[in-house]
Structure formats: C-alpha cells, structure tokens
Amino acid sequence: MKRLQAGVLVIAAALALSAWVSPAGAGGRTDIALDAREVRVRECSLGNYVADAARTALQADVALVQANQFRETTIAADAVTCDSLKAALLYPDERLVLVELSGERLLAALERGVSALNRPSTGFLQVSGIAVTFRSQQPPGSRIESVTVGRGALVPEKTYRAAMPASLAKGALGYFRIFNGLETKQTGPQIGDAVCSYLGSMPEVAPPVGQRLRDLTPPAK
Secondary structure: OHHHHHHHHHHHHHHHHHHHOOOOOOEEEEOOOEEOOOOOOOOOHHHHHHHHHHHHHOOOOEEEEEHHHEOOOEEOOOOEEHHHHHHOEOOOOOEEEEEEEEHHHHHHHHHHHHOOOOOOOOOOEEEEOEEEEEOOOOOOOOOEEEEEEOOEEOOOOOEEEEEEEHHHHOOHHHOHHHHOOOOOOEEEEEHHHHHHHHHHHOOEEOOOOOOOEEEOOOOOO
16 A cells, blocks of 8 residues: 555656656747847746746746846747757756745835836846836835736735745845745746746746836836
8 A cells, every 4th residue: 555655746746847848849839039138127928927937837926037147148039949949948947946925025025126227237036926016216115106916906914825946935145034934835846847837837928027026217218
C-alpha cells in the first residue's frame, strides 16, 4: 500500500509539473507587438503578459514582476513562441512564489514601484489583477492616487494572494523594507515555464496597455 501511495504521489507531481511546461516551439499570435523597450518606466504589453502568466500559474489575486526580469526588446506582432518569450526574459529560470500581502503592504510596494519616475528603474513593477492611477510629479511615497484589485478598491486591512519572482519576495531592489518577513505559501514554476504554459492556454495574445498603470501627470514630451 505504501509503495502504491508513493507511486501515486510521483505521478501526481509529474502531472503538475507538465502542466507548467509547454513545448519550446509552441506558438500563438498577437494583435500588437509584445513590447518591453520602456519596461523600466511604464506599463508595457510584454510586462502585462508575463504578469498575467505569473498570476495564472499560481491562481493569485495579483502579480508583481520587477522590470529587471525583462530584456528591453520587442516580440513582433505576427507570432510569438515559447522560445521568443523566454529569450525576452533575463532570468527565465527563476521561480515564481505565492505570498500573502496585506493591502497596506501591497500599496507600499506599488508606491515603491513608481518612486523613481521619471527615470528608468529596475524596480519598476509590471502588474496583473491591479489598476493603479498615480501622479509622477508628486513627491515619492505619496504618488498613488487609487488602486483597484479585481473589481474593488484596495482595502488596507485585507489579505491578498500575490504571485511574484522569488527574488522580489526576498526584498531585491530595495523592497526588503516592505517584504521583510514574508512567508512563501507556495513555490511555483520557473518564470519561463509559466509564460510558455500561458501561451499554450491562451494562444491569442492581446494584453491591452494603459489600463493598469496610469500616470495622471505624465512628464511633457
């Protein structure tokens, strides 16, 4: 009986892992280019896609992905593949993790994400499950105007399930004061595998831009 139970567990683990991985050549199409050329200063389509993949992989309420995970590149609109998505990531082998954040901590992280604007920052956050309005001309730490999580306003006392790269959860890029003491609730797939799996389940890719991170006082061009 014990051997049978052990065998069942091994098979279940293998099936769970296979659900995270798509063939390297798996492809889809996009109505827009997946662009990350300005990933360190504003919301971008590739950032949206990867954040959506992370949130889906761990069935989280929200996802946060720091800009240093991305190459400043573009994947053409006519087709995307698992290989091209992985190539657009600097650390495709890094694991995603699931943590629990209070609304207060989540707001602090979002403030940190826009604190360096209007200059490029590796700590700028691409997000999923969140809509943020902010004013980049205000002093750092008081730039966020509103945050919507799902269909409702962010509640400081509420706990949210957040997916993010393991390095971010450990406090990389100045987030240690915000995420200090976080407990990992679940370790997920590698980021590269998560985007490939998402491509397999969502072959038609068209993540809209401009709805998740809106600067109400953008710098003059």
